[in-house]
Amino acid sequence: MDIITTHTNTDFDGLAAMVAAQKLYPGADIVFPGKISRNVEEFLALHKDMLKIKPLKLVDLKKVRRLIVVDNHNPKRIGKLAKLMEDPKVEVHVYDHHPATECNLNHKTFVLEPLGAATTLLVERIRGKNIPITPLEATILALGIYDDTGCMVFASTTPRDVEAVAYLLDKGANLSVVSEFLGRPLTQEQQSLLKKLLVSSQRHNINGVKVLIASADTGEFIDGLALLTHKLSEIDQADAVFVAVEMEDRIHVVSRASVPEVNCREIMASFGGGGHVAAASASIKGLAINDLKAELLEIIKQKVRPMMTARDIMSSPVKTVYPETKIEEANQVMLRYGHTGLPVVRGLELVGVISRRDVEKAMHHGLGHAPVKAYMNVNVHTTTPDAPLSQVQDMMIEFDIGRLPVVENGRVVGIVSRSDVLRTLHGDFQGRYYTMFNKGSSNHVRYKNMMKRVLPENIMEILYLVGELAQQYGYKVYAGGGIVRDIILNVENLDVDLIVEGDAITLARALGEKLGGKVRTYEKFGTAEVSLKNGSWIDLATARVEFYEYPAALPTVETSSLKHDLYRRDFTINAMAISLNPGTFGELVDFFGGREDLYAGIVRVLHNLSFVEDPTRLLRAVRFEQRYQMHMDPQTLRLLEEAVHEQLITRVSNERIWYEMKIILNEPEPADVLHRLWELGLWEQIFPEVTYWEVQPVLEEIPQALMVLRNWGWDEPAEKWLVYFIAILHWNDVQTATRVCERYTLGRRQTEKVQDTIKHWRNALRDLSSPENMKISQLARILQVLPREAYPMFLALMEDRVAIQRFRKVMEAVRSNKPTINGKDLKAMGFKPGPLFRKALDAVWQARLDGLVKTREDELKLAEQCMYKLQKGEQSCV
CATH class of the missing domain: 3.30.460.10 (Beta Polymerase, domain 2)
Structure with missing residues (x-):
């Protein structure tokens, strides 16, 4: 007997890897070693009849001759099946993506590679052997990869994971199913636990790293602790999060980290756990939760490496000027040494800071002869040599300062600039500072x-x-x-x-x-x-x-x-x-x-910090450029490219971004502006969930589609921007599109229109392109599920002439065949208002579309017949 297993508390990667292994080992049975996660349990409630799964209690361990273990190589995590991994009579094959542990054994096949998901390993082998897979199997395998890579955004994701998903999509993987089961809402128990964790959260600053430790005691086992830890990290924005929850007879610990100074795997190994550098877990018995928290904190203090400090990145010695130094002299010093600002000292005492921006403005206004003290900033923020890099960065952002003097014992010992910080955060950053002068004068012309x-x-x-x-x-x-x-x-x-x-x-x-x-x-x-x-x-x-x-x-x-x-x-x-x-x-x-x-025809910023002061100007620059068929001057374009490189637009509130984007989508030719945003690298910072080239063809076709629809008598919706917004999101799944709508605070009705479009456009397009002859009423029902704002996108997607003709036919029929009766007429007949009214009126509408009724009298007669039939319990009244 051959069996395939994974780890206890099986997740989607474990399930998918087992399904994939069954393609490589066709005669083997899938056996769960213990509990399975809630999402997997819900998925199996619908799909288990399609899979060859054998209950553990029906497995005779003595008859097992080959054991295939996926998404795990630790015998401690497969329960009763662990003895098989040590039995010399059993041939063991292992496929895993977790880092090696001391539990490794010599097996016949031992494949362990650092990928985002274990399923990827097996998909690669399926693909290499040209083993056919069904769309359902492709969907399950995609579920596994998407789950363990955080939908391709976790740091552990590799190009091989992406290639595997591309292959599965080509084989018919259904992303709607993937999004449905990955995005299940939190249960009441999970919501309650999350609240407890939020209340218990304790924040620590360890070697400059912001660490959050949260704990709770639930008594019973609650699934999804890793998900709750991820949500906690999103809420608190800490560098590292450790969650400890006592459930049943043990404490479960889950950790997540976003900085290299914290090695989660190393910390969890102290409790017998394992995982990745940025995500790991452990399960501990026989220890009180308060004692565990104290021990955990001490281990974190020992294991967390110190962050870089101001001393590590500061420039020293420091070039300084005096309060009496002239502005033009300070300007020459900055140009000569490439500084973006200078400390101003009197003797050894720091009395102020003069920035290049201040100097440029003074020079621009002919004040080069003035002393530095007249324009220097005397409210100087300083730091110490031992201040961590994160603190330096926070100070620069909070106080909008481009340089931070480093002071020790009252003396300036160094200076940290924005360029120093950016060079540390982004190794390829090249600091550049441009000077721009506009020499226009007051021109008085009568207009x-x-x-x-x-x-x-x-x-x-x-x-x-x-x-x-x-x-x-x-x-x-x-x-x-x-x-x-x-x-x-x-x-x-x-x-x-x-x-x-x-x-x-x-x-x-x-x-x-x-x-x-x-x-x-x-x-x-x-x-x-x-x-x-x-x-x-x-x-x-x-x-x-x-x-x-x-x-x-x-x-x-x-x-x-x-x-x-x-x-x-x-x-x-x-x-x-x-x-x-x-x-x-x-x-x-x-x-x-x-x-x-x-x-x-030039779009030019007024000064070189324009985009830094207000990054929404990036969007306006592109909008004006495209609206008036202008171009940015080289200086402005360089400043824009630098602002995009530094992702300044992501610092702006979503409300302000959406205000500008809504104006863009209401432009006469939004597609041109959107294309330019993509060319300049702004698209992925505004719509990171949307691949531009996937939606570009539709966006470019919408103006033509709008013109065609107007000629057909279509009433253009008041919210023209929603037409383009739907087109931008139509290729995404509902869950992702909903997140975008929530991020930009769309109204409930607008969000529903986006969701309805994504749910139905593919089926509507397929049905409308069907070779079967359909009644007008049938075609109208197909289109009825789509909001009017989706029609331009829908038409732009059509390539089949028959479908286009049907679309037009329905549009014209609906416009010219509106029923003349309503609920008041049914009430006048003596019928009691209720849900049957809608069914009867809908039947009249369909009959009107199909030409079965033509006059008001026909409509009233049919409506009356329908009401009597429906009251008798008949399902149809036509």
Whole structure:
């Protein structure tokens, strides 16, 4: 007798590896050595009749001549079957991907390779021998690989795992089934345990590593502790997580680590456990949980290697300047030595720091003769030589500082720059710093006639009025930003943004009173909004300058001048203003050469930290470039590429990213913008779950599909962006698409439309392309499962002319054959409202589509017949 087994508490990798082994050893029976995980148990409840599984109690160990062990090589983990691994009469074959332990025995076949999943080992052998597999078997094997690789995102994943999955997909693996069983919701017991672990969590800083230890006592065994540990690590964002739970007669310990300083396998080996460097576990008997936690903490303290410190990466000795040093001299020092900032000292005392950005701004404004002390930052954050790298990194992010002086005994002994940190985190990082000067001057050109051509008369009247009101208060007011850009381009833009050198809130209240509009004020930001009776609105803002507390943060605002206000904008083409005061109405103010850039078709940032201060500008740069058929200048493109390389967009809140993406998806040609995002490397940072080339063909076909559908009489949905969003996600499974929707906080109804599309489009496409003749009502039912927003994508996917013709036929039939009766008519007949109404009306609708009823009288007659039949319990009334 030959049997195939794995480890106790069998997971999907164990199950899949056994199924794969059965293809290599056709006469062998699958035998579970003990308990199986809940997800596997649920899967087998549906599929066990398809597998050749033999209960352990029916196995006569004396008759076993060959034992195949997969996803395990430790006899301690196969229960009663362990004696077979030591029996010289039994031929033992082992296939595993876990690191070798002291339990290794000499077997006839012993295959142990560091892959993401044990199933991969066996799939490779199946493929090499050209052994046929069914779609069901391919699905089970894919389940195993996806489960043990975290859907290909765990650090243990290898190219071979990916190749194995590609092979299985080619053999018909069903990803819908994979996602269904991998994404099962937590049970009530698991949810309760997770809450206990969260409450009990204790945080430790060990050698600079953030370690979380959580514990609980459940009494009974609860499956899925590894999953709960993973969720705990996601919630807490610690470098390493250790979870200890007392269940039945033992304590189960699971560990996860995301930094190389923590070796989970080494730590768990102290308790007789094993696993991988980044994920390991152990099972301990005869020890109180508090004693185990204390022992675990001591072992962690011994085993965790110290993280790099500031001393390891700092530059020393440090080039310094004095408070009296001129700005232009400091600039020369920075250029000569390639520094991004300099400590300012008086004697041996650190009194401030001057950054290259500060120096560049001062030089830009002709202040090179001024002393450094006038512009240096005196609120200096410092660190010590022994501070861990993680602490240095956190300080730079929190305080938005590019360099951190290292101070010991009151003296500056070194300095750590952003480049030093990035070079440590990303070995291939090459620090670069670019200087950019825009030499545009204030250009006063009258654009009054242009404004009259582009803006509606009522808007012009409002702009005249606001200028007169500002004059009365002694303020200056300007139209700024996008409206100026579009006036020059002769493009309509009704979003009126006003910049006030004065008090914008006071001016807004006066304007609201004159126009009879509602005024909403934001005192903190010095801004206001005037809502007009026709539904439009006008934004007013006090001229201000913005300071970012850290990269990608929302800005802190202070009042300033028009020039400073414009300098905070994203691009030169958006940093222009038009005066609205009487006497200067229509004069263009252009400090930074935006008009020239607009005429030359150039998108240019205003300063070299623009993308660092606000990474959403990366998306806007691409949008403007594609909308106006422009191009980024070489400097801006280099800065963008560096920002993409540093993944700055991932530091921005999901809400802000989605705000920009929604605007992009509402563009006239979103596909062009999306393609450019992919070219520049931004796509995978915004939609990491979506492979661009898989959805690119559909995205490019949607404009044509939209035009065709409009010609067919299709009513375009109000949320045009959802058409493209559905197309972006249509190739994903429901679980993954739902995660994307949740990340970008889509509404429930919008999320359901995405889910419905993914669930049904493949079957709908297949049915619509079927050679069978179908009634219009049958075809309509096929399409009824898809939301209207999915129709353009659906049409773009069609290659069969018959299917396209059917699609059009249904669209036209549905539009022109809407029933004339409703529930009120059935109620008038004397029927009691209820679920039967819907069935009867649906039957009328189908009959109308198929031409069986044509008049209102026909519909009423059929509806009445249907209600009587349905009340009698008949399933169909047609």
